[in-house]
Amino acid sequence: MSELKWGDRELAYDSSAFVRGSGHYVDDIKLPGMIHMSVLRSPYARARILSLKGGMSSKDLGARMASVGEGASPEAGLSIEPVFATGFVNYVGEPVAAVFADDRYKSTDLLESIEVDYEPLEPVVTIDDALKLGPIHSGRKDNIMVETSKGTDFQDPESPIVIEDTLENDRISANPIEPRGIVTSYTDGMLNVWISTQAVHSVKEGLVESLGISPESVRVMQTDTGGGFGSKGGLYPEYVMASYASMKFGKPVKWIETRREHLASTNPGRGVRGKVKIFAERNGRINGLKGEVTIDAGAYDSGIASFSPGFVAMQMTGPYSIEKAFVVARALFTNKVPQGPYRGAGRPEASFFIERMMDMLADELAMDPADLRLLNMSDKPFVSPMGLKIDAARPFFEGAVRELEYRRESKMSRGVGLSFFVLVPAVYPGESARIIVKDGKVSVWLGGNSHGQGHEIFVKKLINEELQVPEELVTLYRGDTGMTKTGVGTWGSRSAIVAGAAIVAVCKKIKQEVEKEFGSYSVRSLLSSGYDEFINNELKMPLNSFGANLATVEIEKMGRVRVKKCAAYYDVGRALNRDMVIGQIQGGMAQGIGQTLHEGLFYNKEGQLITSSISDAGVPLAEDLPNFIVNIVENRSFLPHGAKGLGEAPTVGVPTALTRAIESVSGKRLRRTPVTPEELMK
Amino acid sequence: MHPSSFEYFAPTKMEEALELLSKYGEDAKIMSGGQSLIPLLKLRIASFPYVIDISGVQGLNRITENKEFLEIGALTTISSIADSELIKKRYQILHEAAGQIADPLIRNRGTIGGNISHGDPSNDIPAVAIALKANLEVIGKEGKRIVEAHSFVTDSFTNVLKVGEILNKIRIPVAPDNSGGCYIKQKKSAGDFSVAAIAVQLSLHDNDSVKSAGIGLTSVAPKPTRAMKAERFLEGKKINDSVVREAAKIVVSESDPSTDFYGSSEFKRKVLGKIAEEAINLSFERATVR
Ligand SMILES: Cc1cc2nc3c(=O)[nH]c(=O)nc-3n(C[C@H](O)[C@H](O)[C@H](O)COP(=O)(O)OP(=O)(O)OC[C@H]3O[C@@H](n4cnc5c(N)ncnc54)[C@H](O)[C@@H]3O)c2cc1C
Numbered sequence: 001m002s003e004l005k006w007g008d009r010e011l012a013y014d015s016s017a018f019v020r021g022s023g024h025y026v027d028d029i030k031l032p033g034m035i036h037m038s039v040l041r042s043p044y045a046r047a048r049i050l051s052l053k054g055g056m057s058s059k060d061l062g063a064r065m066a067s068v069g070e071g072a073s074p075e076a077g078l079s080i081e082p083v084f085a086t087g088f089v090n091y092v093g094e095p096v097a098a099v100f101a102d103d104r105y106k107s108t109d110l111l112e113s114i115e116v117d118y119e120p121l122e123p124v125v126t127i128d129d130a131l132k133l134g135p136i137h138s139g140r141k142d143n144i145m146v147e148t149s150k151g152t153d154f155q156d157p158e159s160p161i162v163i164e165d166t167l168e169n170d171r172i173s174a175n176p177i178e179p180r181g182i183v184t185s186y187t188d189g190m191l192n193v194w195i196s197t198q199a200v201h202s203v204k205e206g207l208v209e210s211l212g213i214s215p216e217s218v219r220v221m222q223t224d225t226g227g228g229f230g231s232k233g234g235l236y237p238e239y240v241m242a243s244y245a246s247m248k249f250g251k252p253v254k255w256i257e258t259r260r261e262h263l264a265s266t267n268p269g270r271g272v273r274g275k276v277k278i279f280a281e282r283n284g285r286i287n288g289l290k291g292e293v294t295i296d297a298g299a300y301d302s303g304i305a306s307f308s309p310g311f312v313a314m315q316m317t318g319p320y321s322i323e324k325a326f327v328v329a330r331a332l333f334t335n336k337v338p339q340g341p342y343r344g345a346g347r348p349e350a351s352f353f354i355e356r357m358m359d360m361l362a363d364e365l366a367m368d369p370a371d372l373r374l375l376n377m378s379d380k381p382f383v384s385p386m387g388l389k390i391d392a393a394r395p396f397f398e399g400a401v402r403e404l405e406y407r408r409e410s411k412m413s414r415g416v417g418l419s420f421f422v423l424v425p426a427v428y429p430g431e432s433a434r435i436i437v438k439d440g441k442v443s444v445w446l447g448g449n450s451h452g453q454g455h456e457i458f459v460k461k462l463i464n465e466e467l468q469v470p471e472e473l474v475t476l477y478r479g480d481t482g483m484t485k486t487g488v489g490t491w492g493s494r495s496a497i498v499a500g501a502a503i504v505a506v507c508k509k510i511k512q513e514v515e516k517e518f519g520s521y522s523v524r525s526l527l528s529s530g531y532d533e534f535i536n537n538e539l540k541m542p543l544n545s546f547g548a549n550l551a552t553v554e555i556e557k558m559g560r561v562r563v564k565k566c567a568a569y570y571d572v573g574r575a576l577n578r579d580m581v582i583g584q585i586q587g588g589m590a591q592g593i594g595q596t597l598h599e600g601l602f603y604n605k606e607g608q609l610i611t612s613s614i615s616d617a618g619v620p621l622a623e624d625l626p627n628f629i630v631n632i633v634e635n636r637s638f639l640p641h642g643a644k645g646l647g648e649a650p651t652v653g654v655p656t657a658l659t660r661a662i663e664s665v666s667g668k669r670l671r672r673t674p675v676t677p678e679e680l681m682k
Numbered sequence: 683m684h685p686s687s688f689e690y691f692a693p694t695k696m697e698e699a700l701e702l703l704s705k706y707g708e709d710a711k712i713m714s715g716g717q718s719l720i721p722l723l724k725l726r727i728a729s730f731p732y733v734i735d736i737s738g739v740q741g742l743n744r745i746t747e748n749k750e751f752l753e754i755g756a757l758t759t760i761s762s763i764a765d766s767e768l769i770k771k772r773y774q775i776l777h778e779a780a781g782q783i784a785d786p787l788i789r790n791r792g793t794i795g796g797n798i799s800h801g802d803p804s805n806d807i808p809a810v811a812i813a814l815k816a817n818l819e820v821i822g823k824e825g826k827r828i829v830e831a832h833s834f835v836t837d838s839f840t841n842v843l844k845v846g847e848i849l850n851k852i853r854i855p856v857a858p859d860n861s862g863g864c865y866i867k868q869k870k871s872a873g874d875f876s877v878a879a880i881a882v883q884l885s886l887h888d889n890d891s892v893k894s895a896g897i898g899l900t901s902v903a904p905k906p907t908r909a910m911k912a913e914r915f916l917e918g919k920k921i922n923d924s925v926v927r928e929a930a931k932i933v934v935s936e937s938d939p940s941t942d943f944y945g946s947s948e949f950k951r952k953v954l955g956k957i958a959e960e961a962i963n964l965s966f967e968r969a970t971v972r
Contacts, residue, residue, distance in 0.1 A: 108684040258683045260725070455901070558868050558877075558953055598871065602943050610943050615874060623872045677870070677877075678949040 010537070012475045015454040023224035026181040026196045031252040034183070037242055038107035039255070040114050041265065042089035045123035045607025046136065046661050049087055054114040055097030058084040061244055079137050079145065080436050081300035081338060083210065083237045083244075089118070090136060090299035091313055091337045092609055093264030098241045100253065123335040123607040125294050127273055130332035136299065137333060145297050146306045147330040150313040154324045157287045159279035163343075167356050168672040169349050170600040171271035171296065173617050174342050176451075178226025179242040179257035180266060182239050184246040191243055193220045198228045198451050199489025200479035206235025218473040222479035225451035229591075230341035231266050233491050234303060247426045263617055264609050267304075268601055269342020270673075271296035272312060274353035284365050284372045288324035291316050291353065297331040298338035299519060305331045305339045310344050314386045315350035319393045319422040319546060320358075321378040326387040332381040335607045341491060343591055351421045356671070359417075359663065368410070370401050370418055370662070390422050396633075400548035400569040403631050408621050415553045415564075417660030419653045422534055422544050425645030426492025430453035430539035433502035435510060437531040442467075442474045446499045447487020447536075449479030453584065453647070458496055458576040459503055462641055466507035486536050493645030496576055500641045502537035509533050534667040543637055545571045545644040549592075549653035553661040559677030561597055561662055566654060567629035573637040573644030586628045592654025594620035596662075600674045618674070685723035692735045696848075699736050700823050703846045706732040712848060713737070713797035714757055718805075736848065737793070743962070745769065751817075752854040756795025760807075761786065763794060764934045773854065774968065775863035775883055779810045785873040795849045798831075801839040801905065804875040808835055808906035809898030810865055813881035814854045821850040832898075832908040858893070861885040862968025866957040867900070870944060876901045877944045878954040880933070882961040884916070888967045892916045901944075902937035902954050909936045912958075921966040930958035 012026050017023045034057065040055060052059075055120030061083050085096045099110035124133050130143040156162075183194040191213065197203055200220040225232065238255050247255040257266070275292040293312045297305035316327045331339075358376075362369040377393035384390070395505050397420055401407065410416045432447035444459055463474050488498070498647040510531050511521050518525040547570040554562045566589050575581045598618030602610045611617045637644035655673055663670045666680050685802075693699040704709050711730035713719050714737055731799050742755035745766050752773060754763070763769055764780035779904045783789055783797070795809040798818065811818070811831035818829045823846060827938075837839050843849065863883030867876045879900035885893045895910035895916040912932040919925050939950035 069930060105684045105687065109686060260683075558956065600943075615871075616943055618871070621872050676945065678945040681949065 003507055011477050013450055013456040013478055024393045025178060025226060026183055026194055026223040026423045027256050029183045029194055034252040034254055035100045035102055036104045036107045037098050037100050037245060037253050038111050039095050039238060040111050042085060042092055042094040042096055042120055044089055044120050045092050045125065046121045047089050047118035048121060049085060049089060050117040050119055052097065052116050055099045056245065057097040058082060058086040060308055062230055077178055079301050081237060083240045091335050092607055093337055115410040125334060125603055125605060125607045127332060130334050136335055143333040145301055145331040145333055146309055148310045149328045150310060151326040152385060153326045157279045159287050159363060160282050161280040163360055164277040165360060165671060166273065166275045167353050169270040169352055170673060171268045172595055172599045173263050173268045173343055173601055174229040174231035175614060175617060175619055176227025178230055179259060180232060181256040182242050183252060183254045185252040186244045186246040191218045191247065193243060194223050195220060196225045197222055198233045198449055198491055200449060200481050201447060201487040202234045202489055203239060204481045207240065210240045211243060219482040228451040229343045230269060230491055232346055233341060233489055259384065259614050260612055263612055265337055267302050267338050267340025267553055269340060269345060270349060271339050272349040276353050276357050278357050278361055280361055284367050284375045286322050286376050287321050290318055291326060291327040293329035295331040296334055296339060298336045300338045302338040302340045304341045304345060305600045306660045311346040313349045314388055315347060315424060316354055317384045317386065318351060318354035319420055321382045322377040336603060344648045347424060347648055348652045348655055350651045352656055355419050359660050370406055373397060373420055390544060393546065396546040396571065397548065403569050404548060404550040404567050406550055409550065409552060412548060413552060415665030417551045417657040417664065419549045419656035421547055421652045423493060423547055423645050423649050423652060424544050425497055426494045426495055427539050427543050430537045431498035431502045432484050432487045432536040433499060433506045434534040435506045437526060440527045442469050444474060444476045445480060445483040447484050448490040448495055448499055450490060453495065454580050455495060457580055458500060461576055462500055462503045463507060466504055467511065467526060469474045473553060485534060493647040496643040497543055497645055498539050500643045501539055501639050502535055504640050505535045505537045506533050509535060522543060543644060546648045547653050549657040551657040551661040553665060555665055555680060559680035563626045565595055566626050568650060569631040569633065570649050571633040571635050571644060573633055574642030575632055576643060581632060581646060582630050584646055585630050585645050589628050589651025589654050590620050590625055592651050593624060593658065596655045596658040596673050598677055617670040683724045686726060686729040689735050690733050690735065692738050694738045694740060696739055699734060699739055699848065702734050704823050707845050710734050715791040717792040718796060718800045729951040740909055750856060754794055754852045756849045756851060757793050759790060760792045761789040764789060774812050775813060775865050775881055779806045779865040782806065782867045794852055798834060799841055799849050801835045801841045802900045803838055803903060803905050806867065806879060806900055809879065809881040811852065812898030812906060812908045813863060813883040813896035815896050817853040817854060818849055818914060819851040820847050822847040835905045836905045858885050860969050862965050864961050864964045864968065866961045868953050868957055878902050878950050878957060880957050880961045882965040884965045884969045890970060891918055891920045897933060899937055902939040902950055907936060909933045911936055919932040926959050926962045929962055930955050933958040
């Protein structure tokens with residue numbers, strides 16, 4: 001495809017295009033004179049660069065990365081990833097230089113012409129290394145990126161039962177089917193960027209900040225995006241390089257990530273350790289919780305890495321009414337690719353910690369895990385000592401136990417796991433939307449961008465409800481900073497909530513305009529005239545919801561786990577489209593199974609990535625997946641359109657339920673994901 | 683994922699192929715199905731100025747049987763082997779192994795000759811060829827020679843072929859009566875290589891004691907491995923639980939697995955021990971079905 005303009009059908013979201021094989025991806029863009037970029041990456045986890053000859057490098061581009069995306073924090077000013085390594089490399093896969101040629105074969109050839117001399121240094125690979133060894137960044141006294149705490153410290157209560165354990169989720173690559181990619185073109189003082197992304201505005205803000213150019217001179221347009229799962233939320237070094245190169249050479253530049261690059265260099269998620277201590281009465285009532293959260297943040301602060309500690313800590317009491325809690329949390333630098341968000345981004349980790357502890361406490365007391373949970377939840381709304389707001393948990397959980405047929409399942413077999421969680425969507429700070437009514441058609445843009453979720457389906461439905469416009473006259477266009485002044489992004493289970501609310505708000509405004517113009521509202525009046533409204537719809541109230549999962553498993557020979565049943569019981573608020581809700585849940589459950597049984601990024605002692613192909617990194621395969629059972633609970637939210645969060649629920653609820661199911665049937669205490677056959681055969 | 687440039691030849695006659703190989707010597711690389719070679723080229727782990735694609739060479743994709751041998755042309759695809767009624771009926775071990783290799787797309791292109799020649803200790807066919815005591819016919823400009831299967835692969839990704847030689851045919855001796863074998867592959871997931879795998883072929887005397895045993899191992903050493911001590915141990919013995927347990931222990935002692943993301947070396951030994959017992963028992967069972 002060459003350049004497209006608004007109004008071209010190809011720029012509209014159309015989920016069916018993915019199934020028909022007619023999507024328009026960034027790699028489909030071919031512009032006249034376009035050159036291709038290849039990136040030379042560090043072969044060492046940690047080394048000093050003694051000399052570097054050839055290619056574009058930090059000598060050309062001293063610019064630094066900007067910190068953008070979910071959880072950008074003010075402290076994140078330090079140790080931000082440079083566009084090109086400067087003086088040192090700090091992870092295998094870190095960009096060192098870039099080369100350009102008129103095709104991808106030639107640019108790959110050119111990589112061999114770059115000469116780099118490295119002096120390898122001892123790498124800090126693991127969380128334990130980070131605590132033990134000296135700082136990876138000079139000028140710092142240790143490897144602590146950030147340290148924070150949630151709740152108030154308290155004296156250990158004299159509880160008869162005290163249990164303590166350390167739990168961990170390994171790092172996981174997001175591995176969307178389409179890796180990252182970008183095309184940049186600089187003409188007449190305007191930098192045009194086409195990109196596979198979850199958030200055109202994040203990319204734009206990042207480029208503006210990093211390149212020091214004016215916001216008016218950059219336009220970022222989304223192409224069809226084949227998945228992201230958090231990994232395509234923000235800025236990456238390659239985006240700055242490609243933009244800079246198109247300005248410097250006056251030619252369009254394309255960069256398409258390979259799978260190997262994705263595994264080595266795209267920010268992976270998880271990589272979190274939790275140490276938890278629980279104080280309880282003999283009857284199972286929990287008196288208090290103390291915890292330590294440690295994030296394996298990688299070599300630089302991606303933004304999420306410094307935000308994560310507090311975010312995980314805040315959720316550590318889960319949906320339970322635990323009156324006393326105190327959690328210390330920190331993110332540590334290691335010589336690995338910077339950690340980023342992956343579907344759930346802190347939520348699954350916190351839930352893994354508390355849910356594993358609940359199961360262990362149940363075992364300790366020889367109680368049924370569901371009964372123990374029931375005993376520790378409230379009939380009334382509750383605010384945790386860490387500030388987590390939850391609704392009355394007990395009625396929901398009782399429903400879950402019933403609908404998931406937990407009692408029957410656990411009578412029938414040992415391999416049953418049940419989980420309960422509160423989902424905390426990233427509502428803050430809201431989202432933007434724009435609607436243009438022209439020539440009898442309704443065109444829509446959102447600030448945050450669908451990367452496979454099918455936003456157009458709920459957008460059409462809401463506009464039809466609010467303005468009675470037939471759905472076939474409504475078109476949702478892909479993200480474009482040229483069409484929306486500001487915007488946030490698609491992540492954190494937020495779009496149906498925040499983008500939905502923004503759509504409703506714009507519709508209300510347009511309706512008023514129509515009423516002003518015609519005296520009363522009708523679709524005919526609306527479509528006969530012209531309107532153009534943009535709203536940045538702020539939303540700051542938390543909008544949490546409950547979910548529960550049940551999993552049953554069998555262990556086959558050699559420690560191979562077969563998932564027999566994977567069931568969900570989620571409050572999704574009002575389901576704007578049931579099929580889309582079910583699709584989200586099924587996809588998320590597959591990823592939850594992946595995390596529990598297969599997925600992980602493994603590094604050796606030298607910090608080399610061992611899982612460097614997609615089969616090694618372990619995505620779940622069709623044969624691993626059971627029949628999914630989806631129960632949807634529709635308790636409307638306070639928003640006019642009634643939506644709640646959903647997208648991350650399965651990656652929060654499945655790993656905990658599944659790990660428990662495996663634990664019950666194997667009789668082995670399980671403390672980390674992935675759960676490997678090796679561990680089960682020990 | 684973009685290989686460096688190479689010149690590509692697709693000869694249709696063996697003489698042409700051999701001519702090209704001798705002309706370009708070390709700079710030339712044979713390609714059959716390309717299922718191992720192409721990934722290497724694309725990742726630039728290897729590069730060759732000349733790629734000689736022999737997949738179009740006539741007459742090398744046949745499966746035939748005479749009184750002495752089952753003969754398989756080097757270009758026979760893994761799926762033709764998996765689908766062959768003859769092999770399914772009379773060489774179950776090979777049928778089982780072929781059906782467990784990778785996925786249908788790769789099986790449709792990958793060849794038995796490539797699978798053996800590649801020298802990947804995780805490829806499945808070499809262990810089967812070892813267990814079946816196959817002879818490998820190698821062809822070069824100077825003529826043909828025979829190499830025994832167990833000495834064909836000399837180290838990880840290296841074999842006995844000299845520059846200019848091609849693996850031509852795989853000959854498997856027709857099994858005597860009272861023979862049976864199996865291939866047991868423990869995988870992490872569908873379509874994957876193995877954590878460990880074992881090929882066992884047994885022939886029995888009339889009194890059910892072992893006349894001859896062939897045991898080949900996959901993924902548990904730097905190269906496909908013949909468990910020769912275990913073969914010798916079994917020969918002359920009657921199969922019972924303690925013999926099987928002891929044989930499996932010997933098999934494990936002949937392995938040398940490395941630690942990787944499939945698991946630690948201890949784990950692989952443990953898996954190998956279990957599948958070795960299973961495979962010997964199953965082979966015996968199959969050999970005694972008369
Ligand atoms: C994702 C994936 C999964 C796989 N899983 C498995 C698995 O589980 N088990 C398994 O056994 N294999 C597996 N394979 C490997 C696949 O089976 C082999 O690629 C295939 O069998 C090799 O045959 P080929 O014809 O494709 O060889 P090619 O790729 O063409 O060649 C491989 C090597 O052998 C040499 N060669 C080829 N033919 C000859 C010949 N006649 N004489 C001399 N040298 C020759 C080539 O020069 C090259 O060095 C997998 C491959 C992939 C990509």
